[in-house]
Amino acid sequence: MKLQVAIDRVPLERALLMMRDLDSIVDVIELGTSIVKDYGLVRLRDEKIHLNHSKLLLDLKTNDEGKYEFEKGFSTGADILTVMASSSRETIEQVYDVAMKNQKQILIDLMETDEKKIEEISDFKDAIFCIHHSKDAGSGFDAATTTANFHKNHPEIEHIAVAGGIDLSQAKILASQNIADMVIVGSKISGQDDPVSAAKNFMEVIQ
Amino acid sequence: MKLQVAIDRVPLERALLMMRDLDSIVDVIELGTSIVKDYGLVRLRDEKIHLNHSKLLLDLKTNDEGKYEFEKGFSTGADILTVMASSSRETIEQVYDVAMKNQKQILIDLMETDEKKIEEISDFKDAIFCIHHSKDAGSGFDAATTTANFHKNHPEIEHIAVAGGIDLSQAKILASQNIADMVIVGSKISGQDDPVSAAKNFMEVIQ
Known part of the structure; x- marks a missing residue:
């Protein structure tokens, strides 16, 4: 299982420093929706973000205007962009097409x-489907049980990520469960005093 | 019925000029999601946008992290911010609270x-509920019939806006229907060579 670290609600300068530090350690580094909406894609493109090891995900959370948002999003150098499942099917088709054309x-x-x-959109076979517990909905997310049920209901979905307040013990269970390709961790890494050491702890338990 | 004009997918400098020109004419000026995601809330705050007549709406399309996004959003001077109905109830509660506290x-x-x-969230009585046909879903939106049906199904909802490729004749029908508080027009005004004259035409037919 791979590890994605989400960076949110910090000044861009701090986010960029954290990315540099995490680049050799984790599989995917996410600049969260808060960073995208605070600073914008034009600024992120101009920063010419370069990662040596990790992939870059921008959490665009596209709801509409899929082609426009994904073309702008990929112009920053991002490898992965996000779209809301609640979007129209046409929006998901547009962003999928843009991504496939750009090998993203x-x-x-x-x-x-x-x-x-979920059933209506489960045919986008190269997409990563992210089981995501809303931050605002608070605690009480049983990530492993939710993931097991999701896989049972949608065996045709190949690429699964899991997000929503995941801690070290949940990450360990998800890894041993062997269903999800990727676990996404936010504040439990990027919100710590020492994100690098926190990321290393997560990498250890998911191997 | 009031008129909101949405400005999208143009450089910020052009958007700001268009806002200045439309300020004395329309009720609400919207900077669309494309402007928010391209330039970011920090830049929009630093621009110190000041409108004399029109209200300012930023189409944030919040999906999560409601309190954070709305506090940042209102720091730009915006009067109205948007949240997706597909968000968790907790997200909508958070943004509603932030707005009410700031008299926004x-x-x-x-x-x-x-x-x-819709039924689950229809109790946010001071919220504006926007019937919105996805841009990516293409043409074929019967705004008036959709609005009439919506009102029949949800008579408890007081404030209704309608958006999605609205043209002059649809705006006229919506005004005579007397259900919606506001019609939202995008490219039929802001995408025209002369947005001011287009806006005046819309204002005339909705009086």
Whole structure:
């Protein structure tokens, strides 16, 4: 299982320093929606972010205007962009097409999405489907049980990521479960005094 | 009925000039999601946008982290911010609270939202509920019939806006229908060679 670290709600300068420090350690570094909406894609493009080891994900959370947002998003050098599962099917088709043409990836954010909608969009076979517990909905997310049930209901979905307040013990269970390709961790790494050491701890338990 | 003009997918300098020109004419000027995601809230705050007549709406399309996004959003001087109806109830509660405390408004974007979810969130009585046809879903949106049906199904919802490729004749019908508080027009005004004259034409037919 791979590890994605999400960086959110910090000044851009701090986010960029943290990215540099985490680049040799984790598989994917995410600049979260807060960074995208605070600083914008034009600024992120102008920063010419270069990562040696990790892939870059921008959490665009596209709801509409898929082609426009994904073309702008990939112009920053990002490898993976996100779209909301609650978008129209046409929006998801647009962003999938843009990503495939550019040999990039999309992550479909399943936050607050019902089973019916998941079934309708489960045919985007190269997409990463992200089981995502809303931050605002608070604690009480049983990541492993949710992931097991999701896999049972949607065995056709190949690429699964899991996000939402994941801690070290949850990450360990998810890794041993062997269903999800990737676990996404936010504040438990990027919100710590020593993100590098926190990231190393996570990498250890998911091997 | 009031008129909101949405400005999208143009350089910020052009958007700011268009705002200045439309300020004395229309009720609400929207900087669309493309402007927010391209330039970011920090830049929009630093621009110190000042409108004399029109209210300013930023189409944030918040999906999560409601308190953070709305506090940042209102720091730009915006009067109205948007949240996706597909967000968790907790997210909508957070943004509603932030708006009420700041004597501002929220617009709940109903794009791709089913009846069940609308019922669950119809108690936010000071919110504007926006019937919104996805741009990516293409043409074929019967704004007047959709609005009439919406009002019949949700008579408890007081404040209604309608968006999605609205043209002059649709705006006229919506005004005579007397259900929606506001019509939102994008490219039919801001995408024209002479947005001021286009806006005046719309203002005339909705009086």
